[in-house]
Amino acid sequence: MMAPKKCAGRQSRKKSRRKFSVKHQAAAERAVSYMIHTDNLTFNTVEKKGFKRLAQTLSQGQFECKSRRTFGRLREKTVQDVKRAFAEKLRNSGHFSLTTDACTLTKPKKSYLVVTGHILDEKNACLVGMEFPPILANKSHTSESICQLVNMLLEEFKIRKEKISAITTDSAANMILAASLLKLDHVPCLNHKLHLAVMKSIEDCDSLKPTVQLLKSLSAFFNRSPAASNMLIEVQKENGVEERSQLLLVISCETRWNNICDMVERYLILNQHVTEVMERLGNPHELPDEEKLVDLDDCFTFLKPCKEVTVLLSGSSYPTSSITIPTCRNLQHALTTMIPSTLTGGQFKQHLLRNLNLILKKSTPIKY
Missing domain, CATH: 3.30.420.40 (ATPase, nucleotide binding domain)
Incomplete structure (x- = not known):
């Protein structure tokens, strides 16, 4: 029996699919080279299945995916083009x-x-x-x-x-x-000063510093142990947490803004799940007790406004020099009016306000 004509027609259309013209092919290659350069991608991106499928879908099969060596040769020209356009804007x-x-x-x-x-x-x-x-x-x-x-x-x-x-x-x-x-x-940079003020306040607060050190050690333990991290995800799944909401502990990074705030917040969210994991593993690491948890929760209320100010002053699409001093004064006022519920929270508040006052006094006035 002869094959249906529509199949033969479909095959002929597939074979006769046209490729990009030389001009369009070169323009597409320059665009891919620009993407690799500006997004800090590796040259073997162009040889991966996902990229090839995307390129073929967008071009309806007309773009010919070249090897990474081709884009390696294009790199220098792409860098010069980017520099030229950048210098022209300036x-x-x-x-x-x-x-x-x-x-x-x-x-x-x-x-x-x-x-x-x-x-x-x-x-x-x-x-x-x-x-x-x-x-x-x-x-x-x-x-x-x-x-x-x-x-x-x-x-x-x-x-x-x-x-x-x-x-x-x-x-x-x-x-x-x-x-x-x-x-x-x-x-x-005021955000840098604010970060230093928070870190100095934690260092100065004798009742909070050991708890933060314990959290850092605990986060490092989960980071080193694939078994503990996988079990933490599994426990959350067993407790009905949706896959998109399943979390891991935040790793300590001294130079990253708001890292302590994020680390404390994440542990307060995962506290019960972490406790269950530790029990299953035979308690290989110390956990904060109930008193320390209450202290962390209280201190987090003072860390959160500092994070909000950092995010506001990190904006790249609007001027921030005119709002730095008013924003910091508002932060001082907000922290002053907040009432701590624990002794540790009260001590942390005092250290934080003192260090904020110091960074504002030392800030260099902006000349207009």
């Missing part, structure tokens, strides 16, 4: 500000200076942040080396210092001195 803008910080990658062990430019989009009445390419910092992070790296960056993009309104960094001595050597107005 040259066409009025005054703008800079934000900079140093970071170190663990694998591989490399240190970078990261600089972001902030310009005002007058058409849309909002701020636009643009990241410069990270600068490899082979030398120690002295004020002189930071100043040298920033000057090299400004020369590369042909940026005049007269157009830079201010530079924002943390309050480290090397950063403050680097801004002075650059002859730029320095604005300290």
Whole structure:
């Protein structure tokens, strides 16, 4: 029996499916190369099944997926195109500000200076942040080396210092001195100061510090133990928690803003589930007792407003310099009017208010 004609027609249409023109293929490859560069993806992304399926679906089978070597060769041109477009935006803008910080990658062990430019989009009445390419910092992070790296960056993009309104960094001595050597107005990062105030308050509070240390150790235990982490998920499932709401403990990170607040909040949510896991595993790690849980809950009420202020001042699409002082004063007023329910909460409140007062007194006034 002969095969139905519609099957043959379908096969012929599939075989005759056209590919992109040379011009469209090159444009698509440049777009993929741009995605790899700006989203920090690896070149083997283009060889993965998911990407190939997405590309074929969007192009209706017309895009020819090339190998990672092809996009490796395109990388340098993509970087230059991004730099050129970035420099053009800066040259066409009025005054703008800079934000900079140093970071170190663990694998591989490399240190970078990261600089972001902030310009005002007058058409849309909002701020636009643009990241410069990270600068490899082979030398120690002295004020002189930071100043040298920033000057090299400004020369590369042909940026005049007269157009830079201010530079924002943390309050480290090397950063403050680097801004002075650059002859730029320095604005300290208030979120960084607020984070330090919270950490110092916990350190000063003798009744809270051991409990926070216990939480850090407990989070590290679950992070090291796949069996404990898997059992925590399983216990939540048994207790009727939906899959999308199942959580793990937050790992301690001293330099991450609001980390202590997030860690305490997560443990208060998972407390009963964690207790059940520990009982099944034979209690391999100490847990906070009921008194410490009450203390944590009370102190969390003071940590939460600090997190809300940090989130507000972290906005990248609106100016924050004009709201920093009023926001911090409102935070001080809110903390002052809050009534602690425990002795530990009262001590933490006193330390927090004292350290907040110190950072506000030491803040450098912004010059307009």
